Amino acid sequence: MTESTIKPPKKNLGPVKWMRTHLFSSWYNSLLTLVVGYLLLTSVGPLVSWVFLDATFEGSGPGDCLGEGACWLFVSQRLNFFIYGFYPDELQWRVDIMFGLLALAFVPQFIEGFPARKWLGIFGMSGLPIIGYVLIPGGILGLEEVESSKWGGLMLTLILAYIGILASLPIGILLAIGRRSDMPIIRGLCVVFIEVWRAVPLITVLFMASVMLPLFLPEGVSFEKLVRALIGITLWQSAYMAEVIRGGLQAIPRGQYEAANALGLGYWRKMGLVILPQALKLVIPGIVNTFISLFKDTTLVLIIGLFDILGAVQSTIADPAWQNVAIEGYVFVAFCFWVFCFGISRYSQNLERKLDTGHKT
Amino acid sequence: MKKQSIDSISARPKPWYDPRIRALFFQVVTLGVVFWAGWVLIDNTLSNMQSRGISTGFGFLDETAGFGIIMHLVPFDATMSYGRTFWVGLTNTLLVSAMGVVAATIIGFLVGVARLSSNWLVAKIALVYIEVIRNIPLLLQIFFWYFAVLASLPAPRQSVEVGGAFFLNNRGLYLPGPVTQDGFGLVWGALLVAIAAVFGLRSWTKKRQKASGQLFPTVKVSIAILVLLPLIAFFLAGQPLEWDLPALKGFNFGGGISLIPELAALWVALSLYTASFIAEIVRSGILAVSKGQTEASKALGLPNGLTLRLIIIPQAMRVIIPPLTSQYLNLVKNSSLATAIGYPDLVSVFMGTTLNQTGQAVEVVAITMGVYLTISLLISLLMNLYNRAVEIKER
Numbered sequence A: 001m002t003e004s005t006i007k008p009p010k011k012n013l014g015p016v017k018w019m020r021t022h023l024f025s026s027w028y029n030s031l032l033t034l035v036v037g038y039l040l041l042t043s044v045g046p047l048v049s050w051v052f053l054d055a056t057f058e059g060s061g062p063g064d065c066l067g068e069g070a071c072w073l074f075v076s077q078r079l080n081f082f083i084y085g086f087y088p089d090e091l092q093w094r095v096d097i098m099f100g101l102l103a104l105a106f107v108p109q110f111i112e113g114f115p116a117r118k119w120l121g122i123f124g125m126s127g128l129p130i131i132g133y134v135l136i137p138g139g140i141l142g143l144e145e146v147e148s149s150k151w152g153g154l155m156l157t158l159i160l161a162y163i164g165i166l167a168s169l170p171i172g173i174l175l176a177i178g179r180r181s182d183m184p185i186i187r188g189l190c191v192v193f194i195e196v197w198r199a200v201p202l203i204t205v206l207f208m209a210s211v212m213l214p215l216f217l218p219e220g221v222s223f224e225k226l227v228r229a230l231i232g233i234t235l236w237q238s239a240y241m242a243e244v245i246r247g248g249l250q251a252i253p254r255g256q257y258e259a260a261n262a263l264g265l266g267y268w269r270k271m272g273l274v275i276l277p278q279a280l281k282l283v284i285p286g287i288v289n290t291f292i293s294l295f296k297d298t299t300l301v302l303i304i305g306l307f308d309i310l311g312a313v314q315s316t317i318a319d320p321a322w323q324n325v326a327i328e329g330y331v332f333v334a335f336c337f338w339v340f341c342f343g344i345s346r347y348s349q350n351l352e353r354k355l356d357t358g359h360k361t
Numbered sequence B: 001m002k003k004q005s006i007d008s009i010s011a012r013p014k015p016w017y018d019p020r021i022r023a024l025f026f027q028v029v030t031l032g033v034v035f036w037a038g039w040v041l042i043d044n045t046l047s048n049m050q051s052r053g054i055s056t057g058f059g060f061l062d063e064t065a066g067f068g069i070i071m072h073l074v075p076f077d078a079t080m081s082y083g084r085t086f087w088v089g090l091t092n093t094l095l096v097s098a099m100g101v102v103a104a105t106i107i108g109f110l111v112g113v114a115r116l117s118s119n120w121l122v123a124k125i126a127l128v129y130i131e132v133i134r135n136i137p138l139l140l141q142i143f144f145w146y147f148a149v150l151a152s153l154p155a156p157r158q159s160v161e162v163g164g165a166f167f168l169n170n171r172g173l174y175l176p177g178p179v180t181q182d183g184f185g186l187v188w189g190a191l192l193v194a195i196a197a198v199f200g201l202r203s204w205t206k207k208r209q210k211a212s213g214q215l216f217p218t219v220k221v222s223i224a225i226l227v228l229l230p231l232i233a234f235f236l237a238g239q240p241l242e243w244d245l246p247a248l249k250g251f252n253f254g255g256g257i258s259l260i261p262e263l264a265a266l267w268v269a270l271s272l273y274t275a276s277f278i279a280e281i282v283r284s285g286i287l288a289v290s291k292g293q294t295e296a297s298k299a300l301g302l303p304n305g306l307t308l309r310l311i312i313i314p315q316a317m318r319v320i321i322p323p324l325t326s327q328y329l330n331l332v333k334n335s336s337l338a339t340a341i342g343y344p345d346l347v348s349v350f351m352g353t354t355l356n357q358t359g360q361a362v363e364v365v366a367i368t369m370g371v372y373l374t375i376s377l378l379i380s381l382l383m384n385l386y387n388r389a390v391e392i393k394e395r
Helices: A015-022 A027-053 A073-084 A089-110 A117-135 A153-179 A184-199 A202-211 A225-251 A254-262 A267-282 A284-304 A309-317 A326-355 B006-010 B019-052 B082-115 B120-133 B138-152 B185-212 B218-236 B261-288 B291-299 B304-340 B346-358 B361-390
Strands: B160-162 B166-169 B172-175 B177-180 B241-244 B247-249 B252-254 B257-259
Touching: A027 B120, A073 A089, A073 A153, A073 A309, A073 A326, A089 A117, A089 A153, A089 A326, A117 A153, A153 A184, A153 A225, A153 A267, A153 A284, A153 A309, A184 A225, A184 B019, A184 B361, A202 A225, A202 A284, A202 B304, A202 B346, A202 B361, A225 A267, A225 A284, A254 A267, A267 A284, A284 A309, A284 A326, A284 B138, A284 B304, A309 A326, A309 B138, A326 B138, B082 B120, B082 B261, B082 B304, B082 B346, B120 B261, B138 B261, B138 B304, B172 B261, B185 B218, B257 B261, B261 B304, B291 B304, B304 B346, B304 B361, B346 B361
Parallel strands: none
Antiparallel strands: B160 B166, B166 B172, B172 B257, B177 B241, B247 B252
């Protein structure tokens, strides 16, 4: 570079210049900044002192929450119940193992270049549910049985969301393929199934599963409440899953179908070897997004009497031993959900950016 | 592969290799399986209901309900029929959905625009709002507003009062209710005339602009007509309107319009939650309009306001409408969470109390699902019609 070359203008402005362009660019922006800034400053102070400074963190029981601030003692004292529900204390190691395996299988998916990432993911979708099916209810291999009415809290929330997604994925794929089939009757059946489930709220589905499902079954056959809820959630979720996957199928160019036909592949080989691998890869962000909304929707099971994490907190709030802890309880649950959902949604946005090859049709 | 002669290729394939016959076969089998499964389900259901002594049919709709409902838009008391509870629930669902759609749209558009504001502070606050609200389950938010916020309001005797007409307490929000007197029909008539006049004005100004190129301040004049004409009629008729003020009677308020806390909590939570999704839709819709459009409009000398109204919004709407529709549908479906806090919506009244009292699960669930299906189909139909009106006309 010669001396005479003019350097490019500095990109980062000084703080004064930055404020002039971003906060006080015109008279109404200045006014807006001042008003909003004032509101923010006056509300942040009390909030911080409520959450941290005046809050009670330590103590032995409800009587220790005397301060003006939040009673986090409530959360720490009941944490075991919020995570495991009524699962017996001495058997909670089984749930802990599942938490650990779940983290082992899915956390690496967020980390670029983690060794054997793909295999861990496959394990999470195939081996993990089998281990969970043995470990959590017990009753086989010498494990003490824990009936599903004792499951609760965060553990139940994760079970519902995880099984809901896992079971709805294959059904969703079949429905999506069926909806794009050339056979009018199969297409019609799939369309009706998808549209009906998508049109009704999850609560009605859960009600139906808990009230009507026992009527549908032959006499002598009955399911536990949790299984009924899972059936309802799976049917409902598979309709959403089908629509997400259909989006992927539609994004695959015609040439791929024709090439597979030209190679002489039959229908199922064409789908399984050529179309679906590409389509599913495209819709991973979509699947992650439906997972997030299902994860939030699992809270609805408390209406039919299952104790998920919100149900556990709600029942403790109603406990007369603890008074005026509603806000603390809700903030705690909100924080748990927020961490999960925000983290996962950031991941899916990253993925979307990475998968976006820039030549979408 | 064996070598085949031209003849054998052009010959008809064996019937089990013929794609049309195969397709027919698979479809017949599928249909058979579906009908068989349906028949088994119906058979099981009927025999189960018989053994449990549950009656079938829709006769229960005419029986006396025998329970009260805390809020009803259509006249209702405990002596009325189960069929009536259906209408009470349905109107309550529609009320909260309509209120939610309006509020969520307004908040969502404001936040979406704020997200793109050149003011750093405003943009960041909008971002925080969106990211916090939409990552927290709606049911939790409804509980928060109902059990944590509204329940901590003062009791009726210590109500927050504004000018002796508005009262806020833990039983709800009370507003003065308008009571129309004789002669108010004149005001309605004037309003109709005003609406007709506005339509006439619009077609006239369009014609005039086409012929002469002259612009006419249509919007301002229309608003003036719409406000002034009914107002003149109102005073001519001798102000035929009185206000029914809420007043403390015993332990609670009576008179006026009341907004029960269940409705308020549900409304606030639904609106704020859906607004966070609408805001993202609005933002991406506005960003989808290419920069060249704005620059071209600037080059034509259009001021900022007109650029927004004539160039950006019409094009952004095309991107916004389809996802907006599904958000409206979600809102209507989510309004069924009312049952968790006891707002008497369709699910809470009909699928809850009525189902428990009659035990006729199949009929009640079928009716309720049918209603949601109908609402969903109607909303998507209306939005599709609107979408067709605003989509790009390619010739």
